[in-house]
Amino acid sequence: MNRPRSPLSRRIRATWRDSILLLREFIGPLSVFGLAFIGGGLLYYRLSVGTPGELDGPAEGIYVALTMTFFQAGIDFPHEPYLQAFFFLMPLIGFILLAQGVADFGALFFNRRSRGKEWAMAVASMYNDHIILVGLGHLGFQVLLNLHNIGQDVVVIEQDPNADLLSQSQALDVPVIVDDAQREVTLDAAGVARARAIVLCTQNDSLNMQVAVKARAINPNIEVVVRIFDYDFASAIQKQFGFTAMSASSISAPSFAAAAAGMEMTRPIMIQGQPMNLARLVVSASSRLPSMTYGEVEKTFNVSVVLRQSGEETDYHPPSEALVTGGETIAILGEMTNIAKVMEYNKTAPVSKRGKGKRKT
Structure with missing residues (x-):
């Protein structure tokens, strides 16, 4: 068994990866902004040819357009109306494309938990030889607590989490991916190819089996533990697929009987x-x-x-x-x-x- 990574080291690496992903999300607005001041600068230079304020070249035109964007034009205000328009349009374009984008980027960068799913995926990408838990109901949360108490790295997948259980799980610094575990992209985000085991604790036997089969298809060596309500069905699954299938009734019934006796x-x-x-x-x-x-x-x-x-x-x-x-x-x-x-x-x-x-x- 691999020794768990340092939580601080993992968090630093996750922050770096998440920052790269965040930059990718804003590559569109940044590209449009770049095209705006480059194109605007080239156009301003072209229109300035033959006027009293003619620029020395395209590079100066781009520089002027960039300074206009930040209300710091480095040239005198022109007499031509078509050039005057740049002094008003470029700052407006800069504010719409850049200022708003930077504000959104900063808000998301310094408050990563507001991007719960994306941040959980970034943290999960740093895990290796971990355990994936599907289903954050009351049973799933108890399984999570026990795994956390014995020092196991856990990534949780839950499509519709209970707010209280979700907050308690996040308080343990456990990444919770809010998505459908039946989707292969979700399993990939949870690192199923690198995981040691997957535990399926939802109340839907059919869903548990579908996810178990998909996980084993992606990672043939992964240990699969499935919660199945019917004891006979659980026994058949264990024999046919080699999964560890556990019937809730077969586990709880002996405990009730023992207490009564x-x-x-x-x-x-x-x-x-x-x-x-x-x-x-x-x-x-x-x-x-x-x-x-x-x-x-x-x-x-x-x-x-x-x-x-x-x-x-x-x-x-x-x-x-x-x-x-x-x-x-x-x-x-x-x-x-x-x-x-x-x-x-x-x-x-x-x-x-x-x-x-x-x-x-």
């Missing part, structure tokens, strides 16, 4: 297409677990004991031959149904062996 369990993570949970369990001394080794627990219930804590002592992935002890805390990784079996076993008292195996007298 009184289990202390994390939200599932997808491992090879299977949802896996991490659960915390305090071993009951009166249950059947203390009669087992950790290897027996893992084999019997098809789970992995990843941590054992007893007092101040912590053992990550305890040895399989070690005995489970009452009162210690263990962390179990596995499918929810298997974890539930372990927890049920932790509530069951050991079977009494009294009366069994008595010797005959």
Whole structure:
């Protein structure tokens, strides 16, 4: 994974690129202004030939026209009406074409956030090996916060952003491109060809799939994570396209069920297409677990004991031959149904062996 660039360095480079793009936007007015004073100067020189104020050459005519534009004519006011007109027309042309253009350029240059989309695209162009997030709803914003908190570079695409979520995202210095992610030009602006992954969090399964396919077509190596509402559809997509497809219902339903059952369990993570949970369990001394080794627990219930804590002592992935002890805390990784079996076993008292195996007298 590439180390994220310095935010200051990226901002300086983005400012430079945005300034170039801004100049390109004003190339039209600047060109017209240039043609106006060059053409006006050449025409003034031509008309001045044979008059008392005849100029020395075309270059002087261009210079005179330029100074007229800024109300600083370097020659005497002529007697000919057709030359006098230049003294009034050139300043007017200069004001319309130049002054207004400079004012607009300055306003946009020093207030770049007013050009939200263009500024976001300029910043995004500086990103490399980043993550693109499509969809800035409540789920998308939570994903953004988590990625930002672990130091990941993120570019967001959202066609119709919520004003509050947009302002919060911009406060994190995250570029938000307000445009349609289905357009290839939008994906290009977000740097999909250089991105490491794209996460699609909109509420439209069809849109998510269309954007996922386009992103993979542009960048065959990009990791695609798709939010799909239907669990079966998500499984089929994962098998057919190789995308990481996550069903909102399959993720949230186990959490609701675990809470209702009184289990202390994390939200599932997808491992090879299977949802896996991490659960915390305090071993009951009166249950059947203390009669087992950790290897027996893992084999019997098809789970992995990843941590054992007893007092101040912590053992990550305890040895399989070690005995489970009452009162210690263990962390179990596995499918929810298997974890539930372990927890049920932790509530069951050991079977009494009294009366069994008595010797005959």
